[in-house]
Amino acid sequence: MAYEVTATRKRPTTLDGLIGQEFVVATLKNSIQDGRIAHAYLFSGPRGVGKTSAARILARALNCPEGPNADTDTRHEAESITRGTALDVIEIDGASNTSVNDVREIKDEVLFPPNHSRYKIYIIDEVHMLSTSAFNALLKTIEEPPPYIIFIFATTELHKVPATIKSRCQQFHFRLIPLEQLLQKLIEAVEEMRIHADRDALMWIAKEGRGSLRDAYTLFDQVVAFSDGHITLDKIKTKLGLVGLDRLNSLAEALADGSLQRVMELSDQIMATGVSVDQFVIDMNEYFRNLLLLRAGIKRESVIGYPIAEFSSLAVEAWSEHQLMHGLDLLLEAFRRLRYTVNERFELELVLGELCRLRDYIDPGQLLNRIHDLRRRAEQGDFLQQDSPEPSGPGTEAKQANGAAGRAPVSAGTAERMAGQSAGQPARQSLDQSVQHAQQSAVQQPDQQQQAHSAPVDRQPAVQQPAQHRAAQSAPENSPARQQTQHMQAPTENAAAPTGEPAPAAAAPQPPAPEQAAAPTGDQAVEQSHADAAGKQPSTLSDWAGRSAGQQLPTAEPRGDERRVLDLGEFDRLIEEVSHASMSLGSALSGAISQTFDDRFLYLQFKSAFASKTIELESEQIEECIHTVLGVPLRVKVETIEDSNEDEQQHHPDPQVELPRKVFRGKVISG
Template sequence: MAYQVLYRTYRPAKFSEVVGQEYIVKTLVNAIRNNKIAHAYLFAGPRGTGKTTIAKLFAKAINCQNFDGESCDECNNCKAYLEGNHPDIIELDAASNNGVDDVREIIEQVPYAPLIGKYKVYIIDEVHMLTQQAFNALLKTLEEPPAHVIFILATTDPQKIIPTVLSRCQRYNFSKITLYEIQKRMIEVLDRENIPYDEKAVSEVARMAEGGMRDALSILEQCLAYNPEKLSLEDVEHIFGLTSTEEEVDLYLKIHQNKVSEVIEKLRNMYAQGMDTKRLAVDMLEIVKDTLIYSDKAKEKLLNRITAAEAQEIINNISMDTLLKDADNLEKLISREKMNQSFLVYMELCLIKMAETSNTIRPITKEKEHKETKAESTVESVDDKEETVQSYIVEPETEFLLSILLDANKDLKIADQIIYNKLDLYRYEPEKRKFYQLLIGTELFASNKDAIIICGNKSQSDNINTKATNEELYKFINNEFGIDKMVYGIDNDKKRELIEQYKRTPAEMRNRPVYVEKYHFEETREKKPEDKLKDLFGDVVKVED
């Protein structure tokens, strides 16, 4: 079965069929009803958002003899339009006819009255492509247009249009069509074509269209040309070389796990296989955006691209600061999309930059492994960077931590627990939210009078020990809770090790008096060592497992 061009087949024939742009359609319909038609319109907006479609519907409606919110499709004007030969509706694609001669040809006809309609309507598509000379020629006509002439200029690039032209046009800004509207329209088309579909495939195609209805339908058509029986997710991914969201999340995490070269290698493979690298950049930005939104409100329904579990995994491993900087870097990268030739290069640079950002803020997992391999292998420049950055982590020595532990006591721990009790308060405070991010999911392991030890996973503890963060955290705890103590981060391995060492320490060294209310003194003196451990560190047994 040969497919017709879906976009043409399903191009709206009525205002009521237009997807999106309700505001613009309403304004134009009202203008016709109230006989308040301007002589020049500028339709500006991204491709595939309905500029030309609405321009044509408008041209037809203006000339319809029985207009009543919609054109009648029965009068001479409507018929001529539907047959594609209305003599007074003239279209010019400035992308291919952009010279002064093309414009002059039009302008020479302007003074003559319309042949069958009320108005001569000139639709100039991609008007920003006109040469300067052509623009100037057009301008003269726009300055003093005859009453029977209407210009509709459409453009994806309004900033390229000279101000003197702009100022003579009534301007309408077309917005991207929402994902929901595109999906809805695609499903209508699929239903009318009697083609079964995977919902995920529909949303994948809609996403690729990036707010353009025309793109959505032509992508859909490509898929149906490949498999006319069904629109399946598998086929869509196959045809467009898309990566799954899981893979993308994994790639994103890897950037911040010292594996940026692995990511770049993967990227190059994808590129070699013809995959759209810009797509991947946009997807990554969406992943970051989703995570940022989720970290703030933790509402699953706000997520566009990733699952709550995926968002949580990213939050656990990547700091707020890093996410924000990534969003920045990715946005800049995507704005370079027009330089298609070198996009891959920019993308690689961007990934390296992102990896670098994470290093200065949040250090690296598997540090030891990394150092070992380093000694043997020749290092790339990227790895060099990471090596320098690691010096920012002030990893406390086990002996030092043990000395804090030997001096720690339960009551100080309870008192310092206020940090955790109040942590939720900072969740929505823009300035201090990063401390919420930093501490959430960690636990207060021990307190003495000069220091607190916080336990989390490896990346959390590294984060706490990173010099700049550590300093900020110290100030935060001091200012907010009046706790003037150094903060040290440990991970669970370290915690186990410390508890073991604590147990091995001679009893007299660790047998410091546990503070208890005096009337319970007798009782506590008889406490077993295990109970004391429990007092200090909570459920030790569980930790050892």
């Protein structure tokens, strides 16, 4: 007897023999039993899932001598249909008979009734290959055929079939066959052939079938040919040039260690066994896909395709899900580039080098969450907490004071007070006590001291704000910042107001030497005058709000034309509040180059005329945010600083700007 391939030998002859198509089988059997026979059927689905076999089984069931019967196994009629000797079942290859003339022959033949059967059945395989004219010629015949004519169409590309044809047919979509059922069919074939086969080898064959029983049978026949009666996975890897799961595990462990040298050595060993670069990348894609599934908690062997125990636990735990998805994306992109690369091996080595650094990859979402966490911790002051207490000993007090000043600047005398605390006390508590002590000292200073008279200044640390005042403690002993802090803590007769009236002497500390207390001039006079005024005037809007709320702050009122520089921290909070309401308005507000305030107004200076105009139009909204965030009802005044180079630009305009201005007769707006 001649050899017959497994796919043909094991072709099903009954509807119950179709595996993985329960919906199709149940619908056709009920239709046959109830006598509800349609005049046209359309079977669609992937290759090798039973479309043509179902069409032949349906044809035999309809032409059964005992009447339409879905359970009859008429093997003789099946062979006659397969050989093409059945007169009343005509099977046509749509890929070979695509012209309209072939369809016209069918139209002529349908006029004649069947010879000895109940129905005359036309099976047109690969019907999507017919031409548009051929489809149009079939329309009338399919819509109103003679009662003894039945059409059965089969196609793997349903989208190529015209909608006019699909609307005239009952459609049945065939699905891919599950892996477990493919494995069971291969086991049955092994038992019929009386050969030995390992389960993992049959599992690999079923997985490579990818849901197609015919593909699985074809690969099975090939493996049987070189296995000498015993199918093993090692023989398959050797003969077919596969990487193998054990070598993939070793390569993955080297990638997890980040050892590029070992990775290149292993890849060279794999390539030396005859594995192509394409197959190498395909196996790597499949391996990383399985690692991702295992990492996600999927343990089904039918989904993975391999026994779970055969995967390296180190490789499974080496990367996170986001890193595995990124690695899989790199491998897929490498496979796409193989077609156009100069050397395929270069692409393989490049992607392996990138996978060595896969553990350093951070998902953008995780990075964003980390940034939000750090920002939340900064707002809550978690960074001010000491990590661990330091043992007491010589020099420990000074070290703790300097460390606290490095993390968060503190006011005058804080380092001495922190030195007296216990070794494990948090620096945040010391900082709070220092702030309270500085406020009490400011309240107790004499009210008779004259204010320093100065003009508005730019955004410079000339006005000593609380944060800047605390930062001066970490400065060197003889630095201007340290001397300025000493003037603020203990005003003396040498630091009197410009009017010449001496200020009352403070109880402590002792006044500086005469050569250090010389009358300042220039910028130093401005800074010193602001420092003297800061001792009795609130330097932030929060302090000014506290004064208006009834707190016991200095009673000296500022001059009507005096402005104070707004604290940068308060201004940042104001920008954030405005940005919540309008992102564009917050962006325009952040462009202010100077922020000062007095009793009634908040003065904002801009270089951009556009930004100034935007702030003026939305000033009411900004005033509401000022009252919400800072608790002070201030009005907003906008000032635009003219560029010093504007006159020069008008006299010497840019030729590239002047030409379009003349052409469009427009006006150039700076900023």
